[in-house]
Amino acid sequence: MELIDGNTISRSIIAELTAEVVGFTGPPPKVVFVRVGDDPASISYVNKKQTVAGQIGIESELRALSETVSQTELFAVIDALNQDTSVHGILVQAPLPSHIHEIDVFNRVSPLKDVDGFNTVNIGKLCQEDPSGFVACTPAGIIELLKRTGIQTAGKKAVVVGRSQIVGKPVALLLMMKADTGNATVSVCHSRTHALAAEVKTADIVVAAIGRPHFITADMIKEGAVVIDVGINRVEDSTRKSGYRLVGDVDFDQVATKAAHITPVPGGVGPMTVAMLMKNTLKAYRLATHS
């Protein structure tokens, strides 16, 4: 079994992006984060993203809005950022309060600055295999992990467990795309699937994105499969100061005995998401400065 080390791979990508930014002349690439409310996880995610942006030489800014901001006010903030030519990428951190319609907010961001890839137009472009669009960071990160680990996808059977808009469906579309990093036979399983274990067992590549701790067990895995674990679940752990630890959707210890390659949680897909956000930001910068 070989561990797919997302920390190491994401550091390589960050180093490449840093080298690229050194060559830029004129005003630097800039990304703006919009955060609504004070959710501790959102604060921590945005902090992490700002830190990595800074390492690369991407300027970043945080617009922290009150939990009670109206959708109209939030739209006005986004509209101003869409207009601002010094801003190349805009990321509105999810989740948003329930009085705000998340998809409408994501669609308010200019498709050309949509570094999160959640805009309807960018999802459509992914489906149409139009490379001018932005692909959501987690699915893009999964493909990059496979590519940089030297795992061939063409002709392989990939089983994606989970059909979410932000991971399951886009990663399925990427894996079936006519591309060197695609061309897989892709099956999408979910909560309504009969005989899920049997389906997963046919997989050369498993992507677990169902959000249930240790849902994928060793008996579901074909000997020699590649296992990508997207889950980040908190489980109680009284031995930790925090009272919990993070585990994936895969029963790592058991599955690792059968898999040829497997991602850990944490340290697998997670760090890739941040790296791909930075990659998208540089793409947005190039779109803006070359047009």
Added chain:
Amino acid sequence: MELIDGNTISRSIIAELTAEVVGFTGPPPKVVFVRVGDDPASISYVNKKQTVAGQIGIESELRALSETVSQTELFAVIDALNQDTSVHGILVQAPLPSHIHEIDVFNRVSPLKDVDGFNTVNIGKLCQEDPSGFVACTPAGIIELLKRTGIQTAGKKAVVVGRSQIVGKPVALLLMMKADTGNATVSVCHSRTHALAAEVKTADIVVAAIGRPHFITADMIKEGAVVIDVGINRVEDSTRKSGYRLVGDVDFDQVATKAAHITPVPGGVGPMTVAMLMKNTLKAYRLATHS
């Protein structure tokens, strides 16, 4: 084996739409077809669509443009139709000449009049399960055939053979959607798939959309499967006056001995495509008149 009769089912839909239009007051729903050049198949398709529109009480108009029309001129025609409030649906008949970029043309049509469902925004909405969008007519027709035949999809294994933008991918997205007509476990196979026969053999529902005559043979089919044949292929036939006959992607005679339900070619999916175009036109009409 029960034949899924697309002619009969599409006639029911057309009758329902006709009854609906009778209740409309004010100017009638209107669809405009834009045809470039004189491809005989395109002429025949548009004629058929205009005939059915007329039966339902949908006004239609044909803009026949020269093969040599420039993209700019074509855009100007579309822009005018987008602006024209008496026009609810716009369909630019594919294929277009090679000097015109098809996706750009489809995207020039207002998403609110995109009754063909080929606009990037509408494909994105399908992926996001946003019911406000337009779904392409052939995949929508396949779902309608299954629904009206009483075939449950939830939890079933569906195998889609073909990954095109206009059939394979959208029908896969529809079948996996959280909906009574979805919730299937969906696998997408294509030219690069290894062990295609074995994958198809796991299917409770097979959708063949690969464009190769008689590609799906009886040995690939599980006893009792539902088989939907999207293929329309010309094969030489010296016994016909035309010199050819139309066959599907499925070896009908042999597969019919194993399938529980199967669509014929012609008379299966084909007539549904036209019916769903009319359904989309009425949806566009309602969007325009209720806004």
